[in-house]
Amino acid sequence: MNWFINGVKNRIKTQGLEDYTVEQPSFLQGTSNYECPTNALENGRWIMNKCIFCRECDLTATGKQNTFTVNSEIQDMFKKSLYLYPIDSGTCGACNVEFTTLFSPQYDTNRFKIFMSNTPRHADALVVMGVYTRGMEKILKEAYEAMPAPKVVIGIGACALSGGIIGTSAMEKYDIEVAGCPPTPASIIKAIIKARGVK
Amino acid sequence: MQYYNFGERSGRYIGRSQKYDIYASSITKITEIPDEFEIKNSGEIYFNYGPSAGGLRESVNFKLLTPGESIRDVVINPEYKQRDIKILGDDVARALLKVERINGFHGASNSIAYILAVEDALNIENSELNKMRIVELELERIRSNIDVIKGLCESAGFAVPEKQLLYLREEVARIISRAFSHRYYFSANGIGSIRGDFSTIKLNGIEKKFRDIYDGLLSSKIFLDRIQENGIVKNEQSTGPAARAAGFKFDARKDSKSLDYGHFIPITETGGDSFSRFVVRAEEIFASISIIDSYNIKNAETGKKKDASGSGEGTARIESPAGDIFYYVNIENGKLMDIQTVSPTYLNLRLFRQALKNNNIFTDFFFVWESFGIWISELEVNFI
Structure with missing residues (x-):
């Protein structure tokens, strides 16, 4: 088997970020009086970062993969390339899998000049997943400190942002917050693109 | 509690929960056997x-x-990522939201095992959902096995099949999402009910594409050289594909009564090495597709959520993609008073250590690790 030729013959077309939508998780609209177990409804209004998208309330899924908030635009220097270092603070594994899906042929995140780093020393952005755990508190801090400045912190998933239904959030502040349980690859990519201010 | 009792050891060893040792049909007190580690010699690090x-x-x-x-x-x-999950005292239906997040990648296995234990405790009739639950589990197994083989390709630096398998994994995730409105089955299962559209599940394309990749890997001497005779382990205290790769016909689809698969024959190999685990995982993808196709569920009645306000003790054991998953629940007036889980990671981590010690070098590490398909998340939970 010549895998190079096989790869060329069986080439896969990378898709646009709007080509595939899912119902859950996606941006929700409306109001609801449901007694939400994660307090994602305050006076009937939706709080995205706390939502685990359990489909028990009356909010309606729009299918739009834009469940993110950009708290601070990231440095111009990252517009040419951005290296991500993922760290698992205390996940169920779903966010980890969605993160690796960023590099699948369907999404091919490299085309947006977004790459994965194997060490925080070479990373521009720390991608935090999962709830706070005692064991990972020090590791998380060390990873952040090991990164060269300027640096970005991206929180993905309800656990990292608010603790979700499992615990408490892994960090207090993020530059980019991507909600979802877990968030879709499209939401994660769109959040980074928006924060970079480039198309 | 129909299928288990507290008492002496009975049947094969399934693993350890937070408080008990679990066997094929009994729950016993924990028998501590301390791990023995090799002594560090001069010059070793x-x-x-x-x-x-x-x-x-x-x-x-x-x-x-x-x-x-x-x-x-x-x-x-x-233990670094050990999560404290506050679940005791929760309403049993609401506790499910936490249970399915014990291991998100195997969300169907965990939620269905928990639900079956609850239904056992509360004597809730569930036979009409049997086949639909099996379809969910087999679909999850297909995705999980693709992921394990992708990991082996990644370890070998085989970027083309790795990306092709990553593509297939995502395609299966989309099939799951179309059918259950969630890529990880979250909130798809309830006590006595399922939210899903089974008519959308079509796997013909997946089977053909996977067959091409599998045949290619089997004909690649470089790939086979990396995984044959590597990470050999044959131990009666094993579970899932790792057990079956060593010739043990251990499979909850065959020897557990929690979910009726009818006549089921486990796929086995004899080598006990990373290659055998790879073959078992790959062949089980075809077997799972065959099960789903044979059921051919179109317009299923997926049930309505049942009242779960009773009391009782229940257990369930099913075959997750990595091996046996066991749940014990004790419910009082609809509240969860105790929950015990055994994940396949408990035994698989032990097997991984034995396999790695068995005449391996540094470059073998990732092949052995990936071949077990271990998930730490499902082991490191502390129920409070």
Whole structure:
């Protein structure tokens, strides 16, 4: 088997970020009086970062993969390339899998000049997943400190942002917050693109 | 509690929950057998890897005892990401939201095992959902096995089949999402009910594409050289594909009554090495597709959520993609008073250590690790 030729013959077309939508998780609209177990409804209004998208309330899924908030635009220097270092603070594994899906042929995140780093020393952005755990508190801090400045912190998933239904959030502040349980690859990519201010 | 009782050992060893040792049909007190580690000799070092490092998807630490190239022993610390999950006293239906997040990648296995235990405790009739639950589990197995084989390709630096398998994994995720409105089955299952549209599940394309990749890998001498005779382990205290790859016909689809598969024959190999685990995982993809196709569920009645306000004790054991998953629940007036789980990671981590000690060198590490398909998340939970 010549895998190079096989790869060329069986080439896969990378898709646009709007080509595939899912119902859950996606941006929700409306109001609801449901007694939400994660307090994602305050006076009937939706709080995205706390939502685990359990489909028990009356909010309606729009299918739009834009469940993110950009708290601070990231440095111009990252517009040419951005290296991500993922760290698992205390996940169920779903966010980890969605993160690796960023590099699948369907999404091919490299085309947006977004790459994965194997060490925080070479990373521009720390991608935090999962709830706070005692064991990972020090590791998380060390990873952040090991990164060269300027640096970005991206929180993905309800656990990292608010603790979700499992615990408490892994960090207090993020530059980019991507909600979802877990968030879709499209939401994660769109959040980074928006924060970079480039198309 | 129809299928289990507290007492003496009965049947094969399934693993350890937070409070008990679990066998095929009994729950016993824990019998502590301390791990014995190799003594560090002069000139040897402990090579530290993890808990957070490139190549590791989850947080876990390994201390590899080595004189330079060979691995003599490994000390594994999976506790870094231990999560305290406040679940005791919860309403049983609401507790499900936490249970399905014990291992998100195997969300169907965990939620269905928990629900079956609850239904056992509360004597809720569930036979009409039997086939639909099996379809969910088999679909999850297909995705999980694709992921394990993708990991082996990644370890071998085979970027083309790795990306092709990553593509297939995502395609299966989309099939799951179309059918159950969630890529990880979250909130798809309830006590006595399922939210899903089974008519959308079509796997013809997946089967053909996977067959091409599998045939290609089987004809690749470089790939086979990396995984044959590597990470050999044959131990009666094993579970899932790792057990079946060593010739043991251990499979909850055959020997557990919680979910009726009818006449089921486990797929086995005899080598006990990474190659055998790869073959078992691959062949089980075809077997799972065959099961789903044979059921051919179109317009299923997926039931309505049942009242779960009673009391009782219940158990369930099913076959997750990595091996046996066991749940015990004790319910009082609809509240969860105790929950005990056994994940396949408990035995698989032990097997991984035995396999790695068995005449392997550093470059074998990732092949052995990936071949077990271990998820730390489902082991490191502390129910409070």
